[in-house]
Amino acid sequence: xxxxxxxxxxxxxxxxxxxxxxxxxLIDGEGARMEVVATAGDCAEALAQIAAAAPDVIVLDLxxxxxxxxxxxxALLAAGAARVLVLSGSRDQATLAQAVRGGARGIVxxxxxxxxxxxxxxxxxxxxxxxxxxxxxxxLGQLMTAPARAPSExxxxxxxxxxxxxxxxxxxxxxxxxxxxxxxxFISEHTLRNHLTSIYQKLGVSNRLELYVYATRHPPGx
Numbered sequence: 001x002x003x004x005x006x007x008x009x010x011x012x013x014x015x016x017x018x019x020x021x022x023x024x025x026l027i028d029g030e031g032a033r034m035e036v037v038a039t040a041g042d043c044a045e046a047l048a049q050i051a052a053a054a055p056d057v058i059v060l061d062l063x064x065x066x067x068x069x070x071x072x073x074x075a076l077l078a079a080g081a082a083r084v085l086v087l088s089g090s091r092d093q094a095t096l097a098q099a100v101r102g103g104a105r106g107i108v109x110x111x112x113x114x115x116x117x118x119x120x121x122x123x124x125x126x127x128x129x130x131x132x133x134x135x136x137x138x139x140l141g142q143l144m145t146a147p148a149r150a151p152s153e154x155x156x157x158x159x160x161x162x163x164x165x166x167x168x169x170x171x172x173x174x175x176x177x178x179x180x181x182x183x184x185x186f187i188s189e190h191t192l193r194n195h196l197t198s199i200y201q202k203l204g205v206s207n208r209l210e211l212y213v214y215a216t217r218h219p220p221g222x
Contacts, residue, residue, distance in 0.1 A: 008034035011055035015065045050079040060090040106130025127178025
């Protein structure tokens with residue numbers, strides 16, 4: 001099998017110029033594995049650059065000049081296919097859980113070693129979640145204990161047999177990477193992502209965590 005030589009396109013959003021400088025050199029030092037395609041120091045600059053930059057992964061500082069960057073998370077996700085990795089100095093578990101529920105694919109502490117950030121970028125780009133066990137358990141716990149609304153029969157009826165099979169694989173595989181799920185389903189990653197987009201729209205969920213919780217509460221059947 002030929003090795004994957006795709007270069008990961010990374011956008012950095014941080015209001016500290018020294019941090020931006022350091023992160024940019026860290027990532028560009030990885031050679032062909034990843035490259036920085038854009039940097040931004042505030043929300044407005046980030047939103048202005050996102051479309052043209054077309055990043056694969058966005059490393060997003062949680063605190064941008066006193067403004068919580070979660071406010072622009074939906075716009076960043078809507079602008080393209082980028083996955084967001086939150087870089088945080090906060091230990092506020094509720095805020096971090098909110099970031100994941102909002103669509104962030106991982107959280108890395110600003111105190112973490114540089115190698116850990118690079119590893120997180122690679123994993124998130126590959127479709128995996130990058131959360132420590134405590135955070136994953138906390139987020140799932142919050143989602144599972146939230147009041148459940150009765151599922152619309154129209155929503156469940158709108159699912160195709162293939163989509164139901166994909167949902168079943170996600171429930172069984174829990175946190176399995178997208179590549180692994182695609183292999184199990186005998187489809188390409190691109191096809192799987194297209195199916196997931198359709199499923200999210202039909203069921204009114206935002207990400208795989210919410211889909212997992214929805215499906216465990218309301219199994220769609222065969």
